[in-house]
């Protein structure tokens with residue numbers, strides 16, 4: 001079973017997104033365990049539970065200190081071995097379906113969420129094994145990135161999505177965008193569903209879907225081909 005340990009100064013930012021719908025069900029079914037750890041619990045500053053300090057060099061902003069992060073990671077590593085210690089940061093490798101597929105095959109993963117100006121660079125040099133960005137834009141912290149990564153990883157665990165075929169036929173899973181989908185009614189205000197989908201002819205339907213997928217990928221995301 002996959003286990004995700006997420007270290008953050010804002011666990012409340014992750015509680016709801018990681019406990020709804022498919023992610024909630026996957027945890028209830030025992031397909032994944034997701035544990036949130038408040039970095040402040042690892043502060044040695046009992047009074048203010050401080051975990052950040054001013055950067056050397058005089059720049060603006062605050063930096064997460066080595067000690068609480070080291071203590072949090074060490075405490076987890078004492079309990080089990082981890083495949084990766086991931087740090088969410090805009091300067092990491094760009095997250096995509098292939099990275100999600102790789103990570104979902106792991107057993108134990110730590111995700112450290114960046115905040116403020118980031119974490120003391122020595123943590124990245126000595127403890128982090130993989131740095132991941134969810135895109136070329138800057139968020140207020142790594143929590144939403146961690147939620148995106150966790151969501152993408154968990155939904156492809158076999159059994160997480162009700163219809164097994166469904167997660168495999170997504171856009172990107174085969175480097176093609178998904179074909180259009182329709183549901184009842186077949187005619188809404190004169191807006192019609194393509195005839196082939198109503199034909200009941202399985203082979204023609206699959207062929208139409210593949211042609212649509214290729215045509216949409218060529219037109220919208222030629223870089224994927």
Ligand code: ADE
Nearest residue numbers: 088089133134139141145
């Ligand atoms: N933290 C801030 N921006 C981020 C991004 N784009 N990806 C991952 N972590 C981040």
